[in-house]
Amino acid sequence: MMKCLVFQPNNCAIEVNIRNKAFGQECLNKVCDLIDIIEINFFGLQYYRNGQPYWLILRKRIDQQINARMKMIRLYLKVKFYVLPHHIQQNSTKHQFYLNICQYLETKVLKIDSEKRTKLIALIAQIEFGDLDEESYDLKILYSKWLSILFHSEQTKRLTSNHRSLMNNNNHKYRPYCDTLDIDESNTINIRNKSKTMTAASHDGDKNCDFMQRIVFWHQRYQGYSSHFAKNLFLKEALEINDLGVDYFSVTSNKKNLLVGIGPRGITINHSSNHNNDNIKLITYNKLKEIHHHRSSHLLNYNYIITINYNDETNLITEQKFRIYSEKDYYQFFRLINERRAFYSLPMIDQQTIVSNRFNSNFTFLNDLMQTLSSPTSLLNLTSSSSNKSTTLMNKKASIFDVDKTLKQFYDDVRRYIYHFNRQFDNVMLKNAMLVRQDSLLFHHSNQQQQHYTNSDITDNNKSLCKICLDYQIGIAFIPCGHTSCEQCCLNIKNDTCPFCKCEMKSKQKIFL
Template sequence: MWLVSQPNSVILEVKVEPNAIGQDCLEKVCEKLEIGVEADYFGLRVSPGSGPGRWLNLRNPLDPHRIPGGRLDLRVKFWVPPHLLINEATRHQFYLHAKLDLIEGRLVVADLEVARKIIAYIAQAETGDCERELPPTHIYEECDKIGPQGERPEDHVDKIIEYHCQIAGMRASQAEYRLLKEISELESFGEELFFCKPVTINNNAHNLYSHLLYHRQQAEEPRARDEQEIDGGATVGCLTSGQSGGGCGCRLSTCVGVGPHGIVVYRPACNGEQEIGVEKQSIAYTAIHRAQPFRRNFQMSFVTDEGNEATLHIKMATSGQAAALYRAVTEKHAFYYCETVRTAVTEQFTRDLKGTIASIFNDSTTLGRRYVFDIRRTCREVYDRARRAAHAQQHSAAPHDSRTRRRTASGSEHKESRSRSHSGGCRAEALACRVCMDEPIDTLFLPCRHVVCCENCAPRCNRCPLCRSEIEKLMHIFLPCDYPKSPGLVK
């Protein structure tokens, strides 16, 4: 029995086989929540009592000894804008996780007006329309950490109520979509942070982003380096507000953020004499040549904006954190930037002692094999799969006029008409273009030789809808059977 917690603290009980892998557990959870088609956006996270949590590798067997109490957290692993989410249930899970990250400070909103809108959207989704005489103040207090911290204006709550009243009549699903749209434009959207020192009450994501906001005007431009050695052994913090010189009161170590667009290295550089904020260096995925972990060190070679090759060395707190950083960089690069997941990623694994000894005699044995990555599909593949599933569901739910033909006086004629309708409908569905579902398939893709489109839709495809391979040539073909147009199955 595994206990899986949602972002709203609702716990689901999941039963799987003793030798099941993590993917089996995730699929059962997503099946209960009706988000199975878009399950690739989510992951299971292990949250130990001390130290940062880690993502469970879904391709490996579930190990009760490494999961305290058999408790897992369902969380969004790959963030995408809300317009790429097909199912409303998936958007709701994204909303729950976004609300949790906003309240706990992992998503920091720099603009106070945007923060007020976000709080109003949360209140609309949770409580409905606002009554000026009795506003939902408990929601406003719960979301007090959203937005820039510090002394708030006196009319802060009044403006939230005003925003809340302006969106009266908005459905809960619309309010959730608007919130996701607002946070998708934040600088820290979808970014996962890896701190060189252990995460504490002063060394966390909320303090880092608050530090960035406080020193936005004083931040220096990143210095050009060819060899970069970063040792996160020391923490650097601002002076507290009670001391001379001011400061935001944080105490941070160097950290690395891995997001949808690339890697960001944050180097806090503040002291009591000179406040220079944070040195922030962004490295796009397209500039990275190679990345690898070695014990506590994470090494990466990349190309700078000037075209020079540079090397980045980062010493993490533990070897597990260095491996987690390497895994996050590889998986997010494959998910957001690749057309499909390469075999070099899916087939990378390690072995324990028993597996190593067994591989001496049989190299193909799976004994003791533990996969490094568990990504199965890219962002494009997940979206295409969800869109096709939604189209198939809508198509199957449409009324089939061909199956409700008029009853004849004779019973035999009635059965014959039903059989003709069924066979004709199946034939029409099998021979219809998979893009427009209207015209017959009559175009061959080369070199993959798949036949799935009509002559009108085929020129619009750059890649084969089935195997995603490049299309070099189109060839018109003639099928040996006629294409029966059935108004019930093909529009």
């Protein structure tokens, strides 16, 4: 057996035991089962090699991707396909989205306006602590923590390594910028600062108090929102960030260094190194027409080139070539384009062609790629070429994509599964209720019968008692009237007269019951 330690974004680890030759999908299924998630297709597993994160290929064995000699394999549960909250049907899935976005906000330098940052901080406070409490010290610590993260990111040291940021996250100490929060009757917010560092009336201190006022203002606006509703608003606000869920690659095109991102909206091409929005070009997935990947070698130098053809603004087909320096980045770049394009934009994916080729060793590279995303409505043509004609079988299997359903197909399947699960649950509950009712009816009926038998026995015993003393059984009958009494009462009768009818008794007869 092989042990895997899977870290969640909140630094909670899940230990799973899998087979030595297990595929990545088996590990992901076990992790999602432990955290009660059925919407598995949104998630993926990442591992780190030389400080660089890579997505684990779920349709490939884990020991072929990670060093199997390690005593315990470290993986990280990440959201691979970000979607809007109305596409998510499980609260546990939304919670994982929330944790991933919070980790993204902590580790990345964001290019968003200050108003959206204050909204995000207020929503986080509403999710974690509920309505605003000006006397809560923990709430002020949370304000200060996210103020230092979202408004002072350039001055704060950011660790690029994911696991290092998670390990050191709990060691940071945050001091509240403002010690007291006063809210008067007119709903105006007055902030009094008692710390010595803020009494200098510096410009940064004034800006911090201004940001704090906006955060408290938005937190007041969200008063009464439940944690679930606030989490939906948080996801909706956070998904408007352009860089969320984007994997970046350093490539070369026309002897220029570019930064290419593959995300939910499409392919972003940044022509500058400072992330200026004016130099970013977005190619949506529905504009893609063809993807060619080319691998050639000359002596010890390898060239990895990916060419995309897309429709530009004038509806003309434009060709863009990307040269990638690493083979691992080359395959991940090619896989992510096709997987995310298929998940977000294609109407349907044929699942049988994907699964049938999983263990087939005779397919060619071209046929594998064509069949992986084969769809009657697909507009994307995938081709491959190699100058040396010596693509290995491992490289062929490395291009088998992990996506087997589009967003629409996956959403419908989850809805259908939850519907049938609820129906089965309702049927089970109805059967249990009927069984309980039958048991109660049987118990009530048995009690009535037992009570009836008990009452009949009591009446029979009362009939055999003497009507004079009601203590002893009758044993003497008076003749000719036929009235009865016990032997003790019969001895006390005088004048041989029946005590009931006053008739003269001619004789007394002993009887046996």
